[in-house]
Amino acid sequence: MLASMIGSTMQNAALLWHVSLLVSPERKGLALGMVGLVKVAPIIFFSMVSGVVADAWDRRRLMLFTQTGSAVVAAALALLALSGGSALWPVYALAALSAAVSTFDLPARQALVPMLVPREHLPSAISLNAIMFQTASVVGPSFGGLLIAARGVAWAYLINALSFAFVIGALLMMRDVPKREPSQDGSRDDVSWHAALEGLRFVFRQPLIRSTMLLDFFATFFSSATALLPIFAQDILKVGPQGYGWLYAAPAVGAVASSAVMVPVTPRIDRRGPVLLWAVGVFGLATVVFGVSRSFWLTFACLAVTGAADTISMVIRNIVRQLETPDRLRGRMIGVNMVFFIGGPQLGEFEAGAVASWLGATFSVVSGGVGCLIATGWVAASTPVLRHYRTAETGVRHAATET
Numbered sequence: 163m164l165a166s167m168i169g170s171t172m173q174n175a176a177l178l179w180h181v182s183l184l185v186s187p188e189r190k191g192l193a194l195g196m197v198g199l200v201k202v203a204p205i206i207f208f209s210m211v212s213g214v215v216a217d218a219w220d221r222r223r224l225m226l227f228t229q230t231g232s233a234v235v236a237a238a239l240a241l242l243a244l245s246g247g248s249a250l251w252p253v254y255a256l257a258a259l260s261a262a263v264s265t266f267d268l269p270a271r272q273a274l275v276p277m278l279v280p281r282e283h284l285p286s287a288i289s290l291n292a293i294m295f296q297t298a299s300v301v302g303p304s305f306g307g308l309l310i311a312a313r314g315v316a317w318a319y320l321i322n323a324l325s326f327a328f329v330i331g332a333l334l335m336m337r338d339v340p341k342r343e344p345s346q347d348g349s350r351d352d353v354s355w356h357a358a359l360e361g362l363r364f365v366f367r368q369p370l371i372r373s374t375m376l377l378d379f380f381a382t383f384f385s386s387a388t389a390l391l392p393i394f395a396q397d398i399l400k401v402g403p404q405g406y407g408w409l410y411a412a413p414a415v416g417a418v419a420s421s422a423v424m425v426p427v428t429p430r431i432d433r434r435g436p437v438l439l440w441a442v443g444v445f446g447l448a449t450v451v452f453g454v455s456r457s458f459w460l461t462f463a464c465l466a467v468t469g470a471a472d473t474i475s476m477v478i479r480n481i482v483r484q485l486e487t488p489d490r491l492r493g494r495m496i497g498v499n500m501v502f503f504i505g506g507p508q509l510g511e512f513e514a515g516a517v518a519s520w521l522g523a524t525f526s527v528v529s530g531g532v533g534c535l536i537a538t539g540w541v542a543a544s545t546p547v548l549r550h551y552r553t554a555e556t557g558v559r560h561a562a563t564e565t
Contacts (some may be wrong), residue, residue: 167295169325170264171302172309173236175410176318177257179310179403180243182392184250191523193250194389195515200254202505202512204262209505210358213497216269217357217490225274226333228267229326235260236323243316268500273492275484286425288480295417303414307407361494364487371486373545374438374479375499377538379506381442381475384533385449385468386510393523399458412462413469420470424477431478435551438478439542445471446534453527479503482551 177197185193216224239256279287306318366372388410395406431437445468452464487495510530517526542549 167298168302168305169236169322170232171298171414172306172318173239173260173302173322175303175306175407176310176315176322177239177253178389178392178410179406180253180315181250182396183315184248184253187397189519190393191390191515191518191526193515194392195512195518196250196254197257198386198389198507198509198511198515200258201261202509204258205265205500205504208262208265209497209500210361210494211497212266212500213269213361213494214357215266216273216493216497217361219270221270221274221277221493222333222336224270225267226330228263228270229329229333231263232260232267233323233326233330235263236319236326240316240319240323243314243319265500268504269493269496272480272484272496273489277489284481284484286429288428288477288484290425298414301411303410304407307403307405307410310407311403358494361491361498364491365495365498368486369545369547370551371483371495373541373548374482375502377438377442377541377548378475378479378499379502380537380541381445381534382503382506383510383513384530384537385446386507387449387452387514387527387530388507389511389515390518390523390526393518394461398456398523399461401458405458409458409462409465412465413472416466416468416470417473419466420473421477424474428477428481432552434478434482435548438475438551439538439549441471441474441478442538443535445475446531446538449531449534450528451531453524453531 178194181193181197182190235256239253239260242252242256275284275287275291309317309321365375391409392406395401395403395409399405399409401409448464448467448471452461452468455461455464483495483499484492514526514530517529
């Protein structure tokens with residue numbers, strides 16, 4: 163899985179750089195923001211269906227299909243880059259197709275983890291998974307930046323395509339996966355609108371789960387400045403593709419450090435709600451400083467802080483959702499959550515690109531950080547169950563009371 167994560171993060175960085183090379187400087191902000199828009203559309207469209215499929219089908223087999231599909235899309239991007247075409251629409255189309263495949267992959271992958279890990283070890287497993295993801299986020303973009311500078315964008319796509327072979331091999335060797343919990347009436351979950359609506363009702367009737375999703379969406383919507391990194395690297399900091407690779411990887415550098423701390427510390431965090439809110443607040447503040455910085459190292463440090471804060475938030479959010487969701491509904495919960503935690507950043511990238519085109523990249527990033535702080539305060543004020551959340555057991559009692 164680590165190999166495909168490295169390849170995927172490298173592909174994300176390569177997509178933005180690829181688009182930036184195909185447009186004029188005055189169109190660059192909006193064109194980069196469009197990458198986020200074309201990727202979020204299939205996520206919104208397929209999110210509920212993908213969650214239902216993950217609950218109804220064999221999750222390991224579903225991942226075999228999605229990993230193979232991702233490899234094919236990456237290979238198509240490599241061929242497109244090698245052809246030397248100057249049109250943007252094929253890049254956008256393949257980016258959208260890649261997002262559609264990932265929409266079915268993520269619920270199956272995340273819902274599979276609690277089936278393989280005992281409940282008491284799940285917080286540590288989630289922290290370890292965060293380390294793996296963030297390590298990939300460091301290695302992928304940094305290696306991708308060097309590879310793009312030395313050989314071109316096509317090689318980044320090609321390496322991404324090859325990386326999926328490792329995951330496919332691991333899935334083929336996986337044996338004795340535990341069976342999922344049956345429905346309350348003993349029936350088998352099917353792919354239907356009734357099953358999708360059941361997942362929606364569950365999520366929005368649980369104040370704790372609902373508030374973490376809203377917090378995730380608004381924070382990432384306002385503070386998603388990743389799409390503007392080519393502008394900062396090329397036009398503001400003037401550090402080229404190598405510097406761009408390191409800036410793109412900077413959030414993951416901080417995330418890896420915080421993930422390593424979170425593995426032993428997470429089970430001992432009692433006041434999980436306040437820690438979550440403070441982590442998102444730091445995320446927004448670091449984004450503001452990043453926007454006004456004109457130093458490569460200060461920018462790198464601010465981006466690293468955003469990664470560290472986001473990882474703390476992500477680990478706590480995932481623990482709450484996984485522990486408080488029955489196994490038979492986990493795929494649907496994750497499907498709904500995708501609209502929030504993937505839709506937020508992707509829509510946020512479009513918003514950041516549009517604002518950057520009208521008012522400049524600096525204003526776009528700074529205003530986004532301020533928006534993140536305001537959204538965090540609103541969620542904290544309107545959701546007492548989150549402010550007072552201490553342990554999973556306490557969260558269950560609060561949720562039951564407010565429901």
